[in-house]
Amino acid sequence: MLVEALPYIRRFRDAVVVVKYGGNALAGSEATPLASFAQDVVLLHSVGVKPVVVHGGGPQIGDLLRRLGKEPEFRDGLRVTDADTLEVARMVLVGKVNRDIVSAINVHGPLAVGLSGEDAKLISAAAHSGGLGFVGTVIGVDPTILLRLLAEGLIPVVATIGSDSSGQAYNINADTVAGALAEALGAEKLVFLTDVEGLRADPADPASLVRQVTADQLTQMVESGAAAGGMVPKAHACVRAVQAGVRRAHVLDGRVPHALLLELFTDGGVGTMVVP
Numbered sequence: 001m002l003v004e005a006l007p008y009i010r011r012f013r014d015a016v017v018v019v020k021y022g023g024n025a026l027a028g029s030e031a032t033p034l035a036s037f038a039q040d041v042v043l044l045h046s047v048g049v050k051p052v053v054v055h056g057g058g059p060q061i062g063d064l065l066r067r068l069g070k071e072p073e074f075r076d077g078l079r080v081t082d083a084d085t086l087e088v089a090r091m092v093l094v095g096k097v098n099r100d101i102v103s104a105i106n107v108h109g110p111l112a113v114g115l116s117g118e119d120a121k122l123i124s125a126a127a128h129s130g131g132l133g134f135v136g137t138v139i140g141v142d143p144t145i146l147l148r149l150l151a152e153g154l155i156p157v158v159a160t161i162g163s164d165s166s167g168q169a170y171n172i173n174a175d176t177v178a179g180a181l182a183e184a185l186g187a188e189k190l191v192f193l194t195d196v197e198g199l200r201a202d203p204a205d206p207a208s209l210v211r212q213v214t215a216d217q218l219t220q221m222v223e224s225g226a227a228a229g230g231m232v233p234k235a236h237a238c239v240r241a242v243q244a245g246v247r248r249a250h251v252l253d254g255r256v257p258h259a260l261l262l263e264l265f266t267d268g269g270v271g272t273m274v275v276p
Contacts, residue, residue: 005265012264013048015188016150020054020178021101022194022254033255037193038104040260041155045111050150053105053112053157054181056174057097061089078128078135081171086134089171090116093159102157112155117162118169120145123177125162125170136162136170138177141184179237183244190241191263192234193254198272199235203228212273215239238274249274 021037044051058079062072065088073080081089098114105112117123122145125136149156160177163169175192182190199218201208203226213221218235221227227235231251238249252259252271262270 001266004267005261008265009047012188014050016050016052016182016185017044017189017191017264018052018054018178018182018185018187019191019193019260020056020174022056022174022192033257034100034104035107036257037254037260038101038107040258041105042108042111043261044264045153045155051155052146052150052181052185052187053101053155054160054174054178055093055097055101055157056160057089057093060097061085061092064088064092075130075132078130078132078173079171081133081135083134086169086171090161090169093161093171098157098159105155105157111153112157113149114157114159115145116159117172117177121163122146122158123160123162123172123180125164125172127164127170134168134170136164136172138162138172138180141180143181143184146181146185173233175233175237179241182241182246182249187241187246188248189264190238190246190249191260192238192249192251193260194230194234194251195253195255196231196251197253197256197270198251199227199231201226203231210272211269212275214275215242218274242274242276 041051065072094116102112102114121142123138124140126139128135128137146156160172160174161169162172197209199210201210218239222232222235234251241249250263250271250273252263259270
């Protein structure tokens with residue numbers, strides 16, 4: 001594997017790779033898979049890649065809401081977010097999940113810095129349509145803080161809370177944020193780590209994994225229903241990113257040990273690659 005990885009290591013040196021670590025991947029794991037993910041991120045950093053981690057936390061938000069006696073409500077796959085739910089989302093994403101990932105990476109050295117889209121006006125947001133409360137949509141990205149951290153040899157870890165011009169916070173879909181950050185940074189790659197092995201031609205058949213797909217073909221998969229549920233925002237983010245100049249987007253199973261390294265540094269990969 002190391003011999004096979006060498007040309008990829010050379011190719012991706014100094015390249016920005018945005019990695020979205022999904023809440024579902026986190027929910028299905030304890031310390032060991034998170035530690036494995038942290039090792040992968042540190043190894044990327046060590047060979048000259050510039051990783052930016054974006055994380056979700058939907059299952060963790062839902063768990064805390066239930067413990068507080070509040071049943072989560074969804075419309076069209078998006079969480080209805082009133083003021084209390086927003087407070088819980090900020091607590092979980094910024095105060096728990098973000099800190100867990102930062103701590104796991106920093107076991108290997110003083111590398112990771114946690115922040116949210118509210119910091120340095122990284123993510124400008126507005127209310128999503130449809131009466132969802134404080135669910136946001138990305139209207140702008142100022143990558144200055146990320147570029148500064150990357151220039152200092154640090155690994156940004158981003159929680160997906162954004163804010164509008166008045167300072168009102170919004171909870172934003174992490175897949176959408178990852179795609180927007182990849183575009184703004186001119187990333188080489190956008191990688192989604194989730195709890196399935198990639199995109200399937202038949203959603204019910206794990207054997208129908210699609211190894212490579214174009215942006216147009218992926219759009220057709222969404223329209224036909226082959227990509228459905230939580231895969232839809234990932235698909236939209238992949239399509240938009242590669243059409244905006246991100247060279248490749250990937251969807252893979254974050255529960256597989258070292259899936260990130262296997263996808264980036266081997267000929268075969270382990271998930272789905274999206275090309276323009």
